[in-house]
Amino acid sequence: MTADLIRWRGGPGAGKSTTLIEFCRAEVSAGAAIGDISVMTFSRAQASDLARRLHELVFLDADPKTISRMCGTIHACALRQCMAAGLIEDPREQVITVTSRRKAPIYEEFMAGHGLAFDPTIGAEDDAPSRADLPVGNQVIALAAYLTATMRQPDEWRVAATALGLAAQPQIWPFSYYITAWRDYKAKNGLFEHEDYIRLALVHRLPPPASILVVDEYQDVSPAQDALIRSWIEHPETKRVYVAGDPDQSIYGFRGCNPRLFLAINAEDRGATGPSSRPVSHRCPVSVMAAAESILNRPANVSPCIRRGQVHHVQPPDADALARQVEEAIRYARTLPGERQPVFVLSRYQKTGQALARALSAAGVPCSSIKPGRVRFWSRVRIGRDRAHLETTTVSPWTLKQAITRYLAGSSAIDPAPVPTIEAETMILATLTDAKRTDALAALRRLKSKREPVRLGDVYAWTGGHLRDGIFDALNLRPWIVREIRACLTLEQRRGYEIPPDMVKIDTIHAAKGLEAAVVLLHTGFQKKRLDDLTDPDRLAEERRVFYVGATRASHALLLLDYGETPVCPFLRGVGA
Numbered sequence: 001m002t003a004d005l006i007r008w009r010g011g012p013g014a015g016k017s018t019t020l021i022e023f024c025r026a027e028v029s030a031g032a033a034i035g036d037i038s039v040m041t042f043s044r045a046q047a048s049d050l051a052r053r054l055h056e057l058v059f060l061d062a063d064p065k066t067i068s069r070m071c072g073t074i075h076a077c078a079l080r081q082c083m084a085a086g087l088i089e090d091p092r093e094q095v096i097t098v099t100s101r102r103k104a105p106i107y108e109e110f111m112a113g114h115g116l117a118f119d120p121t122i123g124a125e126d127d128a129p130s131r132a133d134l135p136v137g138n139q140v141i142a143l144a145a146y147l148t149a150t151m152r153q154p155d156e157w158r159v160a161a162t163a164l165g166l167a168a169q170p171q172i173w174p175f176s177y178y179i180t181a182w183r184d185y186k187a188k189n190g191l192f193e194h195e196d197y198i199r200l201a202l203v204h205r206l207p208p209p210a211s212i213l214v215v216d217e218y219q220d221v222s223p224a225q226d227a228l229i230r231s232w233i234e235h236p237e238t239k240r241v242y243v244a245g246d247p248d249q250s251i252y253g254f255r256g257c258n259p260r261l262f263l264a265i266n267a268e269d270r271g272a273t274g275p276s277s278r279p280v281s282h283r284c285p286v287s288v289m290a291a292a293e294s295i296l297n298r299p300a301n302v303s304p305c306i307r308r309g310q311v312h313h314v315q316p317p318d319a320d321a322l323a324r325q326v327e328e329a330i331r332y333a334r335t336l337p338g339e340r341q342p343v344f345v346l347s348r349y350q351k352t353g354q355a356l357a358r359a360l361s362a363a364g365v366p367c368s369s370i371k372p373g374r375v376r377f378w379s380r381v382r383i384g385r386d387r388a389h390l391e392t393t394t395v396s397p398w399t400l401k402q403a404i405t406r407y408l409a410g411s412s413a414i415d416p417a418p419v420p421t422i423e424a425e426t427m428i429l430a431t432l433t434d435a436k437r438t439d440a441l442a443a444l445r446r447l448k449s450k451r452e453p454v455r456l457g458d459v460y461a462w463t464g465g466h467l468r469d470g471i472f473d474a475l476n477l478r479p480w481i482v483r484e485i486r487a488c489l490t491l492e493q494r495r496g497y498e499i500p501p502d503m504v505k506i507d508t509i510h511a512a513k514g515l516e517a518a519v520v521l522l523h524t525g526f527q528k529k530r531l532d533d534l535t536d537p538d539r540l541a542e543e544r545r546v547f548y549v550g551a552t553r554a555s556h557a558l559l560l561l562d563y564g565e566t567p568v569c570p571f572l573r574g575v576g577a
């Protein structure tokens, strides 16, 4: 038996995720319980966004953890099914990813055993100047994942390697030998990469995670994921399936994903089923949509909302000007309705994003990333004045900045103003060492255990008196960290309000897929060595879709940002000028 299957199509902001949430609500009204529904999407960020929205709109009284469990990536759902079937017992040990530092020795052991060059810092992002320039070991790992995701037979491997841009180094053949060796190595050691347990679930015909399946961002499923979901659609326990997607937002071709799979499902169609049935975008205003369509080079599956919106091309010449640009974006976002309006700074490449984060931080604007851990500076740094004396203990520079603001505002050495414990602790860790630190932390713990408030006067007493500006010299941190905290305080004083790190999210366009921000600064840079890729029509189409996804994250203003040395992507020239 095949379950009822509804497919909802629509361009950016057409309400695909919202419609899926409405389908969930209808299922609940018809008697479904949380455990009867499984919501799947592409990335963890999207899964947590969906969980938040389901909590706000459908499962108001449910435990957030229960809702989080019902929402996950397709990978996470497959993994859970493999664990339930006893096929994977200990995912912490058995699931490996190339970017995990903890798992790097596993990859290194295999590479060393085969004499392959390998760089464990290179991840699965589509970031390298050219795939053919990657160390051979990294090419093997990328190709192995691609072959599993695309379910290629060995006689198709060579063609697949060419499609992935890996064939420029014929001297590294035979690829097939290394691919087989890597698969054998994982099988022998009971290890699984993400694509492997999708295949495992498929091979073992594992049952679906729930009887009602909801899949968002279907345009980015790989052939293996598509096959798994189809097997779940056909499973006798499955009652209904809702899928949503937009072929114009398919941006993971380099991992074997294919938008045609979404259109090939035999489903009842809703949403944008033809040129006359374009839904209205609830996100993208007229000017943003016009810019986005010129990037895509054809009409979108959605028409703009009635807002005019703003599109500009900006070219800040240095980090200070970049910081002013971001501050202006935040000032504008703060005028919009809604409590918190984040600003996204999005780039095609992770390296560019990191350079932008460094430049902004140095100029005094705190920032974070969409994917956890990519921009860590404002959440965690190690204590110590130089590299040779770094401790393993860390402090949050953002909490420290808040503590110093309070510290500098104190009127006297016995100021009774209360101080949050976390700030007091951060000040102690960042300024004191050895016995003085131990004593101060013990005093802080005593106050906590007696439930007495910590006073500013206590902090002055523990940290060597009311040093005023001298507190910066007392910080046991590397000088560049102290400089960035000072720069942040200077900007705050000038503008009169704080910009917390989560107000400025810097990441790749890929990481922002499915999400939205009031203002998007879209970096226009394109790797010089990959400009030739754009002569291939399929690659050009995918690159256009990538920047289209970036541009359409903006609900109010899109700023095309030229910054740094990388050449401007050719099809962005003139957009927003």
Ligand SMILES: Nc1ncnc2c1ncn2[C@@H]1O[C@H](COP(=O)(O)OP(=O)(O)OP(=O)(O)O)[C@@H](O)[C@H]1O
Pocket (backbone or CB within 6 Å): 010, 011, 012, 013, 014, 015, 016, 017, 018, 019, 246, 249, 281, 282, 283, 513, 514, 515, 516
């Ligand atoms: N019917 C509606 N009325 C008002 N606002 C809506 C409606 N549907 C969606 N929205 C709002 O529009 C925005 C985009 O909605 P949603 O995320 O569902 O779009 P999407 O099609 O999934 O977008 P994307 O293509 O980027 O994944 C959200 O802020 C959402 O709250």
